[in-house]
Amino acid sequence: MRRHTYGACATSPGLIPWWSASPAGPRMSFQRLRTDFDFAILMALGSITLFGLAPFMLFRLADGQWLAFAIDSVIMLCICLALVHIWRGGSIARAALLVAATNSLGCVVVGMVLGLPGVLWAYVALIGNFLLLERRRATLASLLIIGFLIVHGGAFANVLERAMFAVTATVCAGFAFAFAYRAGLQRRQLESLAEHDPLTGAHNRRAMERELPIAIEASRRQQLPVGLAVLDLDYFKHINDAYGHEAGDRVLVDFAGLVIRATRKGDRFFRYGGEEFVLVLPGVDRRALRTVSEFLRASVAEQLRCGNERVTVSIGAATLAAGEDVAQWMARADAAMYQAKQRGRDQVVVADDPAPAEEPPPTAYRMKPRRFPLRPASPASRRPPPK
């Protein structure tokens, strides 16, 4: 299946999940320790390094080893900065780069100052780099660490020590590379399983709930319209009853394939549940939303078959209105879809934009703001009675 992206929110190793895009408070950060892999790894690696380094720093202070004390202090300061940065909701990618660069440079400098005992920190840096950085960057950093220490040679008493470091450090980096590769592969597979419907390959409801706030945020930030269509196959119960559940499944798969092929790379297609799907179309205004929805309806009516029967779809669509939230937007598109059903099915209904909010009264008569603003009704309670 084609991979879709949402502009700046493209799925990539550096993806910032929507729930971490807003400033995170301490409570949010505690939650992220359980839910955000990159955040948890960086926090663990940074904290463990700080605990490991602190006793040495105190020892060097007590022993008057000022240069080594200064180096340890700089390393600890950089790691502390990175941890505070992500704890307060800052970029994980930038903080990871800072920790990896600090560890890499630190182990080289400590190796040159302290000799072989200092070189042992190189193993920490080699493993840490593969946990923190993208594989190519980690490989480059590892080659630089190993290469510099071997070529410089000042940390080793003889050739044998140098050769042993070269072999053991390369083996360590090789293992770290293999581990990072396997872990990355499995993570991508898990992410894909968690966010796709196994039958149709469309994104699932969980992905939809995660991405709709992103779509709203992106539309407001870029000042571009965004459309949403609810697509519900008509008389699907009859297809199951007449042809069997397996035939019904095949119709769902064919339908999803047809929509995915007909839509753009930046559009997002979700299975909302059963025979109901949701399509999000960034950059699409009300007129274009009608055109796309009509095109999809006509394509389904023309191409989708079960046995000798035509399968049709009813589509309700709405563009995002100013100030609207996910629930309100979905509810308007859902209500439009029910209108399409009531009008006889195999129809498209595009919802009108809600009436703009009334102008506030002149300042002298301005009413007190409500202390408990009215909540919009939940989508379920706005839904017309079941079919």
Ligand SMILES: Nc1nc2c(ncn2[C@@H]2O[C@H](COP(=O)(O)OP(=O)(O)OP(=O)(O)O)[C@@H](O)[C@H]2O)c(=O)[nH]1
């Ligand atoms: N084969 C198959 N059927 C499913 C799946 N999920 C839900 N269904 C069936 O989809 C049918 C939906 O029926 P209804 O909600 O009555 O809707 P409908 O028959 O399409 O009628 P309208 O939407 O009013 O046109 C039910 O019979 C469900 O069992 C699925 O994954 N595979």
